[in-house]
Amino acid sequence: MTDDVDGHIHDKFELQKRLGKGAYGIVWKAVDKRTKEVVALKKIFDAFRNPTDSQRTFREVMFLQEFGKHPNVIKLYNIFRADNDRDIYLIFEYMEADLHNVIKKGTILKDVHKQYIMCQLFRAIRFLHSGNVLHRDLKPSNVLLDADCRVKLADFGLARSLSSLEDYPEGQKMPELTEYVATRWYRSPEILLAAKRYTKGVDMWSLGCILAEMLIGRALFPGSSTINQIERIMNTISKPTRNDITSIGSYYAASVLEKMPQRPRKPLDLIIPQASGSAVDMIQRLLLFAPQRRLTVDQCLVHPYVVQFHNPSEEPILQYEVNLPLPDHIQLTIDDYRNRLYEMIDEKKTRRIQHDRIKMENDRSRAPIAQAECSDTDYDTARSLARATSVDKNSSSLESSSGTLRERAQSADSRASSKDSNANSSYTKQNGTFSNNSSTKQRRRSIERSRLFANMKSSKILHPHKLISNY
Numbered sequence: 001m002t003d004d005v006d007g008h009i010h011d012k013f014e015l016q017k018r019l020g021k022g023a024y025g026i027v028w029k030a031v032d033k034r035t036k037e038v039v040a041l042k043k044i045f046d047a048f049r050n051p052t053d054s055q056r057t058f059r060e061v062m063f064l065q066e067f068g069k070h071p072n073v074i075k076l077y078n079i080f081r082a083d084n085d086r087d088i089y090l091i092f093e094y095m096e097a098d099l100h101n102v103i104k105k106g107t108i109l110k111d112v113h114k115q116y117i118m119c120q121l122f123r124a125i126r127f128l129h130s131g132n133v134l135h136r137d138l139k140p141s142n143v144l145l146d147a148d149c150r151v152k153l154a155d156f157g158l159a160r161s162l163s164s165l166e167d168y169p170e171g172q173k174m175p176e177l178t179e180y181v182a183t184r185w186y187r188s189p190e191i192l193l194a195a196k197r198y199t200k201g202v203d204m205w206s207l208g209c210i211l212a213e214m215l216i217g218r219a220l221f222p223g224s225s226t227i228n229q230i231e232r233i234m235n236t237i238s239k240p241t242r243n244d245i246t247s248i249g250s251y252y253a254a255s256v257l258e259k260m261p262q263r264p265r266k267p268l269d270l271i272i273p274q275a276s277g278s279a280v281d282m283i284q285r286l287l288l289f290a291p292q293r294r295l296t297v298d299q300c301l302v303h304p305y306v307v308q309f310h311n312p313s314e315e316p317i318l319q320y321e322v323n324l325p326l327p328d329h330i331q332l333t334i335d336d337y338r339n340r341l342y343e344m345i346d347e348k349k350t351r352r353i354q355h356d357r358i359k360m361e362n363d364r365s366r367a368p369i370a371q372a373e374c375s376d377t378d379y380d381t382a383r384s385l386a387r388a389t390s391v392d393k394n395s396s397s398l399e400s401s402s403g404t405l406r407e408r409a410q411s412a413d414s415r416a417s418s419k420d421s422n423a424n425s426s427y428t429k430q431n432g433t434f435s436n437n438s439s440t441k442q443r444r445r446s447i448e449r450s451r452l453f454a455n456m457k458s459s460k461i462l463h464p465h466k467l468i469s470n471y
């Protein structure tokens with residue numbers, strides 16, 4: 001991996017500092033020289049090294065485009081080709097920190113932050129799962145945070161549409177399972193035990209591990225090998241029944257688990273003695289051996305641990321299944337993926353040129369102030385689109401979810417006193433906006449809510465920027 005960045009990227013962006021390095025690329029904080037906006041620039045190295053990496057790059061971009069509409073998913077602003085046709089550059093909205101680093105600092109997150117982070121993660125995963133897509137690589141370093149404790153989920157390189165997994169011919173092992181490279185510590189038992197199929201439960205497991213990590217300040221199951229990972233899990237979670245074990249559809253599960261050395265159990269409430277009952281309860285219900293018995297994301301959102309932040313109008317879903325524009329259950333050639341991505345970049349450029357032309361024509365008849373507000377990069381377009389997604393006066397919008405924690409607290413307080421605030425928003429493909437379908441689902445109110453917001457008035461959360469300035 002080299003830190004070098006192509007000249008045409010240097011022409012557009014001023015690189016300020018390296019933010020992180022993952023298995024596939026390096027991420028920098030950068031400034032768009034034209035708009036002066038701070039962005040995150042990710043260079044994916046050898047994005048098209050082989051068909052598997054090419055498919056991963058393709059999926060990452062496609063899923064980001066689809067899910068970036070959600071306020072808790074990172075927005076991909078732009079894509080650039082590299083001169084060598086092997087790397088690729090992605091331009092994202094910038095976030096101040098990732099959860100892994102925040103947890104490592106130890107004292108930044110208070111209980112209310114942890115609850116708010118989990119609630120936002122559930123919202124993001126609800127959105128993905130409603131489109132029948134699994135993230136498959138949920139871990140603290142893929143959870144980005146800003147100073148207001150807002151969460152944006154990142155890294156969609158391993159995301160998969162469930163229907164494409166279901167399409168795989170019966171009796172044949174899905175290639176993805178052998179290529180599954182998600183970080184071991186957050187992998188569910190069915191993945192570790194090589195189940196033939198898996199479900200949304202894999203993400204729910206990882207969410208349980210993330211919550212536990214926030215509470216104890218270190219990874220819950222830091223396994224050193226697959227077997228060690230399974231051992232650590234089995235020593236802590238509730239003992240699965242025989243049915244639970246057979247339900248995951250793994251040839252090896254029963255024999256691996258039987259041969260496992262018997263060690264003294266260390267249950268969750270001993271590992272996290274300082275956590276509240278509702279936090280431990282949520283982890284216990286997420287870290288169940290049988291995926292079908294784990295909490296679903298909808299159940300999580302009304303769980304006592306996060307219910308004070310639950311607000312159906314800020315929890316949109318997709319009304320359609322997300323499928324990629326290329327068949328996902330067959331691996332195509334490197335060129336298929338690269339060409340499709342390049343076509344997309346070219347389409348974006350064409351759209352930008354058309355946008356410029358329309359703008360120039362409109363400018364002739366516009367007042368100077370309107371001209372000043374009109375911008376022409378995809379980045380600006382993406383931002384103004386997000387603004388334009390505001391919907392009718394009763395429903396949620398992308399913008400409405402971006403208030404500070406203080407605003408959220410205030411609006412939640414006022415909503416709590418309003419009887420008809422139980423709308424359920426969804427995203428429709430036709431008009432590309434979030435809308436209220438006025439589901440009559442009763443909004444849960446908790447006695448904790450008023451106490452929580454009363455406490456918040458005297459806590460650091462009223463100065464949310466402090467969250468990261470300590471960091």
Ligand SMILES: Nc1ncnc2c1ncn2[C@@H]1O[C@H](COP(=O)(O)OP(=O)(O)OP(=O)(O)O)[C@@H](O)[C@H]1O
Nearest residue numbers: 020022023024025027040092093094095098141155
């Ligand atoms: N938009 C962003 N704003 C700020 N920091 C970011 C952003 N995106 C990524 N990062 C930082 O860069 C790190 C690596 O990013 P990312 O997970 O996308 O890379 P990757 O190579 O796909 O990683 P992995 O090895 O986890 O698959 C993140 O953990 C985070 O610290």
